[in-house]
Amino acid sequence: MERQESSSKKGDRDEIFADCSFASLGLHSALCDQLKERLGFEAPTRVQARTIPVVLSGRHVLVSAATGTGKTIAYLAPIVHHLQKRDPRIERSDGTFALVLVPTRELCLQVYEILQKLLHRFHWIVPGYIMGGENRSKEKARLRKGISILVATPGRLLDHLKNTSSFVRMNLQWIVFDEADRILELGFGKEIEDILNILGSKQSDSTGEKTGASRDAGFQRQNLLLSATLNEKVNHLAKISLKDPVLIGLDEKKLQLHPSPQKVGSSGSDIDEELEFPGKREMSLTSNYNLPSQLVQRYVKVPCGSRLAVLLSILKHLFEREASHKIVVFFSTCDAVDFHYTLISEFVWSPHSQEKEVKSKFLRCKTFRLHGNMKQEDRRITFQSFKTEKSALLVSTDVAARGLDFPKVKCIIQYDSPGEATEYVHRVGRTARLDERGEALLFLQPAEMDYLQDLEKHGVSLAEYPMLKVLDSFPLYGQKLHVKNFVLLDLHPWVLALQKGLELFISAEARIHTLAKSAYCSWVRAFAAHRGELKRIFMVKKLHLGHVAKSFALKEQPSLVGQSFQKQAKKRKRDQRLKGLSKRRKVSRKT
Ligand SMILES: Nc1ncnc2c1ncn2[C@@H]1O[C@H](COP(=O)(O)OP(=O)(O)OP(=O)(O)O)[C@@H](O)[C@H]1O
Secondary structure (H helix, E strand, O other), X not given: OHHHHHHHHHHHHHHHEOOOOOHHHOOOHHHHHHHHHOOOOOOOEHHHHHHHHHHHHOOOEEEEOOOOOOHHHHHHHHHHHHHHOOOOOOOHHHOOOEEEEOOOHHHHHHHHHXXXXXXXXXXXXXXXXXXXXXXXXXXXXXXXXXXXEEEEOHXXXXXXXXXXXXXXXXXXXXXXXXXXXXXXXXXXXXHHHHHHHHOOOEEOOOOOOEEOOOOXXXXXXXEEEEEOOOOHHHHHHHHHHOOOOEEEOOOOOOEEEEOOOOOOOOXXXXXXXXXEEOOOEEEEEOOOOOOOOOEEEEEEEOOHHHHHHXXXXXXXXXXXXXXXXXXXXXXXXXXXXXXXXXXXXXXXXXXXXXXXXXXXXXXXXOEEEEOOOOOHHHHHHHHHHHHHOOOEEEEEOHHHOOXXXXXXXXXXXXXXXXXXXXXXXXXXXXXXXXXXXXXXXXXXXHHHOHHHHHHHOOOOOOEEOOHHHHHHOOOEOOEOOOOOOOOOHHHOHHHHHHXXXXXXXXXXXXXXXXXXXXXXXXXXXXXXXXXXXXXXXOOHHHOOHHHHHHOOOOOOOHHHHHHHHHHHHHHHHHHHHHHOXXXXXXXXXXX
């Protein structure tokens, strides 16, 4: 058994790592030493082995590779290689040579931290970051001093490009879009076009010639686009930012090269055109995703009213099964994160007795929360703390879904469904990174089972989670349960008892009760915001609002909360009509 495990571990390693050294890819020996000494990287991963020589050669690149396969070093290492060998040495007054654009603040910090390690020996190359939520004038001061490799979120970068005159970028050579599709999904398409225009790095549609401001001659501008999922949304960005790119990780089967123009259906956004590279060939990126092969993927079918009891039971089971466990649970809204975080941190209950004094904490794990409405400093603390914990739970919105590299996360639970299959892929990608093992669990309601077929279309298939077995393992009133004949989870005695315990607890705690109500309202709103094909699977009219309320441990009649929801929905529609804002942009930016 042990031998079997170690040989499969070796198989995983062979799948991830290339059979060569960093030096053989053309990287400078001092940089190879840094990779080994500071980061502990002995050999390149396969995606690094394929990407590094291409970036070193100066070509534009579009990379699609599974989550956790080392894309960050694939672009940072060759940039550092080029910069460290410049003679004379680059100076701060030369300004910015490389720009790395990322969708979230946490990813910005993460890339910056890796850069710091990579640049340890090359003190004359200065790393820096600018991002929303930070102090603008301090950023201005840092830009004035000069930042050689700058990591940025798009909104804040555009702000500085327009308003910080001391931001020197005449030497800009590289623009990297990390998690390119997510940047666009968050509605930054317009900002990206503006950034490319200001930097003079936009390719004109037909000729591949640059438009916009002129730049310093003497070197080729090189743009790089990377993500685990590249879909139609990236087409336009690739078209306007890449010139004759090398495509890495997009195998021939998935890649359809068309001799003649063929546009995909318009979704009304500014990013919905087919990729059309200069040379008049078009590429359609049908999204069949690469997932880590060592990832165990399962689903659990739960009737709406029992979702909360089932979630808490699974968490209890996982944390009791293994002394150290790191788990991330994804929710659809900030309010849902706040409610579940507070509930999980405070819920006391006894499965043995109704007596208050014998009640104890239901879950004893250290719990963190992360979402876009939190203060920047709190987000930073969560991000850093969860990274270093050996055993902990993180409840989060999709703000943690992209690119974040939390070591040793063993399980991802998607309590609220991810919507687009791309989001599924990135969420589960927070586990099973590199050659680590990991498991993922997706919650679905009985009416949502068609979502599995949607995932199948992208080559993702899930097995059923043995939920009844888990529920049977909990002793109730001092006895182990063996409820063989139960088919429905919601009638399981453990679930019924726990649900009652949750409702009693919430009704007695005014603060958490209020959080539950807000979470309920925002959850229904988010559910109603599913778009396109997904509307057929996640049907609002099939929702039983009374059962939804139960899933927030609320005893209130659904009409009570439902009325306020309807009022809010009407108000929202009216506001949207007035402002003429796209619903998509509004919903997606606040994660
Ligand atoms: N050559 C290497 N040897 C050992 N570990 C590596 C190597 N390259 C990267 N790693 C580690 O692998 C993990 C994943 O790397 P990274 O975050 O760059 O992946 P990614 O492909 O960008 O993932 P995602 O698509 O989720 O953003 C990180 O913990 C990183 O430190």
